[in-house]
Amino acid sequence: ILYLFAEIFSQVKENISLDIDYNRVFEQIKYHSIFMINRSATYMRNDDLFSREIVEKYPVAVDLAIMTVNLLESKLNIKISDKELGYLALYYQMEIEDEKRGNPQYHKVAIVGEVSKSIQNLIISRLNETFQGTTEADIFKSS
Secondary structure (H helix, E strand, O other), rough: OHHHHHHHHHHHHOOOOOOOOOHHHHHHHHHHHHHHHHHHHHOOOOOOOOOHHHHHHHHHHHHHHHHHHHHHHHHHHOOOHHHHHHHHHHHHHHHHHHHHHOOOOOOOEEEEOOHHHHHHHHHHHHHHHHHHOOOOEEEEEEO
């Protein structure tokens, strides 16, 4: 998978002027990518729709995710769902925001899905306990 992402990041650098830490991006998404590839190679659910909220809020991250998915699909001869594309976009967006802030002193997480406010608060509270109050969360509803 490392060689695939080396090619993906090379393509990204050629097409988008963006200064992010590609090694850190790879470390954050490598396991998700392995499981995504396995899921995509073994089954495909047609009811997964890419969130409009993500497209509207994070167009650069979506472009990076689309480039990643296109290359993975062509190299591995698989179809990757829009839902997986959305998750990749969130990983890219978190890295873009980290780079804008410099070396972040807090942890950023995304809570994706229909989760009640009390559960959201519980998750954030537990993460703050673990990371000494340095957790920030973005909430995304599934479409």
